[in-house]
Amino acid sequence: MKDPVNFSIGQPDFDVPEPLKEEAIKAIKAGQNKYSQTAGDSLLQGRIAEQIKSEFGWTNPAILVTSGVSGALLLAFMALVNPGDEVIIPDPYFVMYKHLVNMLGGKCIFVDSYPTFELPLEKISRAITSKTKMIILNSPCNPTGVVYSEEQIKALARIAAEKDVLVITDEIYEKFCYEGRCPSIANYYRKILLLRGFSKSYAMSGWRLGFAAADESLKDVIEQMTKIQQYTFVCAPTPFQKAAIAALDYDVSDFVAAYRKKRDLIYEGLKDRFELVKPGGAFYAFVKAPAGGATKFAEKAIANNVLVIPGNVFSEKDTHFRISYATSDDKIEQGIKILRKLA
């Protein structure tokens, strides 16, 4: 396609901030090009641990630096999911979860969160059985952009605690929060694996950096994940780990402010023609397709030069389509005009 409006991309449209690029270049020139420890560069690991301690009050968190949150997810699922285990996943969901569970012989238990995309607490509670291995939490959520409220997160923590179930919280979009900070379950529950990354916050998706953090009581999970990393990826890219130390202190509030404006553009531009929930975070909107389904609508949009992703990629349903508004304001305006005509 020639110069399409590309609403399909799952990464920011800005580049890595210059000072962070400089840190990576400095590390490469200084010869920091060999393997790091499997668990991660010790300075980076220490800095992440400090941040987690001060944010959540954990005393001695275990940290593993991974090749992106994708790496952390693969290692976590490999360490935890045995054949027949059930994994509870709010639907719609980030694509990887389903395929990892299936690959490992586990069983996905989808809990429908349509049409508000709030946490389906009742359904989650009812879905827990003796075979439940874990619940997946992703806020801000890909593909809906929904940020779960403090009350919902607390309620989930209560449900999980009652049944003693592990929660994996994928917080890769935690910086992209447009109404204050995103509540984290790490404040309310210790039996969690917290996953965060650098791909979205600092636009370094090609640098492949993320981490997993757990309370001391779950150190063994991090140790098993570290063992698998040792025999697979070995470690995350060393010079970029050095640059990530500086990223931890880098202020991205200007980027977030720009993305809040983009969120407003999309929401205001579509809300009278389409059914959509106002996204509170990430850079996605999950919009109800007109009658005929999302795949048909996506085909029609593509024929009109706008790339969107049909909902069945992220869901057991095909009623909605995902817009990523991580593109220029001009392209967003163009895309809104075209989509409105197709409504």
Ligand code: PMP
């Ligand atoms: N989790 C979610 C919810 C995502 O949207 C993504 C990227 N699309 C990832 C994890 C993986 O990101 P990365 O491996 O680049 O850290």
